[in-house]
Amino acid sequence: MLKIWGRTNSSNVQKVLWCCGELGLQYERVDAGMQFGVNDTAEYKAMNPNALVPTIDDAGFVLWESHAIVRYLARTHGAGSIWPKDARVAADADRWMDWYHTTLWPSMGPVFWNLIRTTPEKRNMALVEENSKKIATSFGIVDAHLAGRDYIAGKRFTMGDIPMGIAAWRWFELPIERPALPNLERWYKRMRERPAYAEHCMLTLT
Numbered sequence: 263m264l265k266i267w268g269r270t271n272s273s274n275v276q277k278v279l280w281c282c283g284e285l286g287l288q289y290e291r292v293d294a295g296m297q298f299g300v301n302d303t304a305e306y307k308a309m310n311p312n313a314l315v316p317t318i319d320d321a322g323f324v325l326w327e328s329h330a331i332v333r334y335l336a337r338t339h340g341a342g343s344i345w346p347k348d349a350r351v352a353a354d355a356d357r358w359m360d361w362y363h364t365t366l367w368p369s370m371g372p373v374f375w376n377l378i379r380t381t382p383e384k385r386n387m388a389l390v391e392e393n394s395k396k397i398a399t400s401f402g403i404v405d406a407h408l409a410g411r412d413y414i415a416g417k418r419f420t421m422g423d424i425p426m427g428i429a430a431w432r433w434f435e436l437p438i439e440r441p442a443l444p445n446l447e448r449w450y451k452r453m454r455e456r457p458a459y460a461e462h463c464m465l466t467l468t
């Protein structure tokens with residue numbers, strides 16, 4: 263059976279769990295990371311030298327990097343659904359997954375860590391403010407892209423919606439100012455209606 267290492271409050275682990283939920287995949291999950299440890303052991307580092315979660319083992323095939331895992335599971339179990347058969351639709355989904363890592367998350371990370379995982383007296387609020395503006399700019403790009411589209415890669419839910427959905431939950435839950443972004447909000451409502459998103463991603467931020 264597919265084995266997944268990672269704590270359930272990790273954004274990167276949630277992408278994989280949500281993906282499995284969409285695909286109806288059975289798996290065994292091992293708590294790892296932060297208070298659970300495990301990722302700091304030699305055994306774990308032999309699988310994932312970054313000592314980060316998630317990592318999967320699929321019948322002896324070990325893989326880390328959340329987006330590589332989502333793509334692998336989508337390609338092997340969701341061809342024609344969350345892995346689009348049309349190369350251009352797949353590339354569109356892929357492009358937004360890369361953009362999440364290169365552009366969106368670098369701003370989200372500092373805001374999330376300061377507001378959720380740092381005691382009030384130690385928070386760097388200047389960094390929160392600066393990065394909140396950058397996230398708003400980034401989500402403005404997504405909002406414009408979603409005009410006339412139901413999902414990130416067009417008419418259907420694909421792997422491209424997964425990282426964006428993870429970031430959106432944090433964006434809408436964090437106590438920060440947000441400009442009105444109607445297309446994004448419409449799409450976000452669609453995400454919240456998905457049972458696997460509700461189960462794995464709509465968790466209190468910790």
Ligand SMILES: N[C@@H](CCC(=O)N[C@@H](CS)C(=O)NCC(=O)O)C(=O)O
Pocket residue numbers: 272273274275294295296301313314315316326327328329
């Ligand atoms: N680029 C990696 C990043 C993985 C990552 O940063 N994971 C965090 C959790 S979201 C982690 O392992 N932190 C250390 C810990 O939980 O102990 C991916 O997408 O999988």
